[in-house]
Amino acid sequence: MTDMSSKVNAILTLLQGCNSLKRLQKIQAHVIVNDLEHHPAISSQLLNFCAVSVSGCLAYAWLLFSRLHNPQIEAWNSIIRGFSLSPFPHQALLFYNRMLFTSSSNPDTFTFSFALKACERLRTLAKCQELHAAIIRSGFLGDVVVCTSLIKCYTGNGLTNNAEIVFNDMSQRDLVTWNAMISCYSKAGLPHHALNLYATMQREGMGLDAFTLVGLLSSCAHVGALGMGIELHRIACERGFDTNVYIGNALIDMYAKCGSLSDAFQIFDGMRKRDVFTWNSIIFGYGVHGHGTEAISLFEQMLMAGMQPNSITFLGLLCGCSHQGLVEEGVKHFHMMGSRFNVKPGIKHYGCIVDLYGRAGKLSKALEAIHMCPTQDDPVLWRTLLGSCKIHRNVEVGEVAMAKLAQLGAFNAGDCILLASIYLRANDAQGVARMRKLIKSQRIKTTPGWSWIEIGDQVHRFVVDDKSHPDSAQVYQKLSEVIHRATLAGYVPDESHVFEECLGSLGICHSEKLAIAFGLARTPEGASLRIVKNLRVCRDCHSFTKFVAKAFNREIIVRDRVRFHHFKGGVCSCRDYW
Numbered sequence: 001m002t003d004m005s006s007k008v009n010a011i012l013t014l015l016q017g018c019n020s021l022k023r024l025q026k027i028q029a030h031v032i033v034n035d036l037e038h039h040p041a042i043s044s045q046l047l048n049f050c051a052v053s054v055s056g057c058l059a060y061a062w063l064l065f066s067r068l069h070n071p072q073i074e075a076w077n078s079i080i081r082g083f084s085l086s087p088f089p090h091q092a093l094l095f096y097n098r099m100l101f102t103s104s105s106n107p108d109t110f111t112f113s114f115a116l117k118a119c120e121r122l123r124t125l126a127k128c129q130e131l132h133a134a135i136i137r138s139g140f141l142g143d144v145v146v147c148t149s150l151i152k153c154y155t156g157n158g159l160t161n162n163a164e165i166v167f168n169d170m171s172q173r174d175l176v177t178w179n180a181m182i183s184c185y186s187k188a189g190l191p192h193h194a195l196n197l198y199a200t201m202q203r204e205g206m207g208l209d210a211f212t213l214v215g216l217l218s219s220c221a222h223v224g225a226l227g228m229g230i231e232l233h234r235i236a237c238e239r240g241f242d243t244n245v246y247i248g249n250a251l252i253d254m255y256a257k258c259g260s261l262s263d264a265f266q267i268f269d270g271m272r273k274r275d276v277f278t279w280n281s282i283i284f285g286y287g288v289h290g291h292g293t294e295a296i297s298l299f300e301q302m303l304m305a306g307m308q309p310n311s312i313t314f315l316g317l318l319c320g321c322s323h324q325g326l327v328e329e330g331v332k333h334f335h336m337m338g339s340r341f342n343v344k345p346g347i348k349h350y351g352c353i354v355d356l357y358g359r360a361g362k363l364s365k366a367l368e369a370i371h372m373c374p375t376q377d378d379p380v381l382w383r384t385l386l387g388s389c390k391i392h393r394n395v396e397v398g399e400v401a402m403a404k405l406a407q408l409g410a411f412n413a414g415d416c417i418l419l420a421s422i423y424l425r426a427n428d429a430q431g432v433a434r435m436r437k438l439i440k441s442q443r444i445k446t447t448p449g450w451s452w453i454e455i456g457d458q459v460h461r462f463v464v465d466d467k468s469h470p471d472s473a474q475v476y477q478k479l480s481e482v483i484h485r486a487t488l489a490g491y492v493p494d495e496s497h498v499f500e501e502c503l504g505s506l507g508i509c510h511s512e513k514l515a516i517a518f519g520l521a522r523t524p525e526g527a528s529l530r531i532v533k534n535l536r537v538c539r540d541c542h543s544f545t546k547f548v549a550k551a552f553n554r555e556i557i558v559r560d561r562v563r564f565h566h567f568k569g570g571v572c573s574c575r576d577y578w
Contacts, residue, residue, distance in 0.1 A: 051082030191219035256285025287320030358388025
């Protein structure tokens with residue numbers, strides 16, 4: 001008996017030091033020779049190595065599992081965990097179901113966590129809800145690990161409200177739970193919620209780690225909260241996280257998206273270790289700021305550093321080329337994607353090429369690019385072309401783009417207004433009337449416009465004709481003064497904007513005008529204003545902001561849906577090419 005016990009201990013020791021499948025198979029031979037194949041601890045270790053270890057083999061794990069007469073919970077957990085992290089997560093759920101119906105074992109913390117991980121990756125909402133019910137029945141609703149996995153699973157399935165309910169009902173939470181909820185809000189496009197949650201964490205005395213900082217920096221980048229981002233950068237340095245490549249990447253992204261490109265480059269330049277996301281972040285940062293030449297230079301440095309570019313790299317490059325009007329360079333790098341790097345262009349890359357040609361007035365080339373695209377029926381391509389037709393006042397191609405959008409059943413009020421503006425500039429009163437009639441008869445709605453501005457440690461949100469802000473009266477009073485001073489400086493309302501107002505579709509006071517007025521009222525003279533907008537800035541607001549920057553001697557940085565505009569001294573960094 002003692003001899004058998006020593007053999008078991010010796011084999012378990014060998015398994016703990018095992019680092020390859022070949023070595024494991026040699027150990028397994030000893031197991032079989034000594035008739036220990038069905039020893040619970042040994043079979044569990046063998047299976048766990050094959051299923052979970054990076055040196056293991058899931059197919060071999062499956063074979064080992066099939067030889068077990070009565071698998072215990074540890075064995076079930078190993079095989080479910082292995083498949084939940086593999087390219088075949090559906091197999092994890094099949095094993096989970098098999099365990100329920102053929103085994104005497106009951107799911108535990110690890111079983112539920114691994115099954116939920118598979119659901120998260122597969123985006124199977126029905127199974128997620130089924131698991132949630134099983135968790136309640138089994139009494140695991142108070143388990144921090146299980147509930148955190150449930151939050152992640154609901155997040156993966158896009159159900160933020162469900163994740164929020166689970167989080168709020170938890171009696172205990174650890175840092176991983178808080179991070180999961182911050183990530184949930186960030187992925188759902190609710191950065192305000194993520195930043196507010198961090199404030200709650202601070203009140204409850206909860207610390208933070210690198211994952212917390214990455215999630216919060218992402219939220220700061222989304223809303224343009226530079227002040228908050230700078231504070232998080234300070235905390236990262238204090239905690240020694242600033243050398244972490246993920247933190248570095250998040251800082252580059254945050255500074256670039258908050259309009260401080262020099263700070264973004266400073267972080268990039270100081271990073272000892274860089275990955276493809278580091279290069280993508282800085283290239284994309286320069287791209288959206290309209291610095292296409294610098295983006296290309298960084299791309300060449302990336303290649304010299306031996307880094308392989310991916311689709312995101314080229315998206316940043318093409319974006320920069322489009323915003324700076326670098327047609328030849330943009331086309332060259334677009335063709336380089338497949339010919340040199342075997343990167344297949346996606347719909348966004350084709351959209352950049354259409355925008356590149358269209359902004360440069362090469363509308364026939366833009367049409368050719370659309371017809372080259374494998375998904376040429378994507379409305380984004382035709383809408384991009386329509387926007388270019390407005391810039392160059394091309395009625396013929398504009399009508400082609402609008403007809404295609406109508407054929408696809410994808411046109412909206414914004415499209416009608418674009419074409420109506422083209423008709424207006426061509427003095428085509430009948431065309432304008434047709435668009436007005438179409439909007440009213442179809443009751444087409446526009447996407448609501450909103451703008452964010454950070455004042456102090458708070459981010460304020462404004463919508464078109466907003467009266468909901470607590471200081472609404474002060475904002476409109478200040479706006480009257482701002483319009484008056486901008487007019488004295490040379491501002492004249494754009495005629496197409498007047499047309500939009502007549503339609504009653506977009507409102508008179510666009511959100512960025514309200515944000516600018518609020519910012520001027522709440523910040524000291526000379527302070528820069530940073531505004532984030534969900535739509536492209538319109539021609540009237542672009543002109544308005546230039547003259548406001550001149551009249552008040554302020555720098556105003558506006559990030560719209562596609563790029564940055566730096567207004568100073570009556571001019572914009574885009575040179576009116578946007």
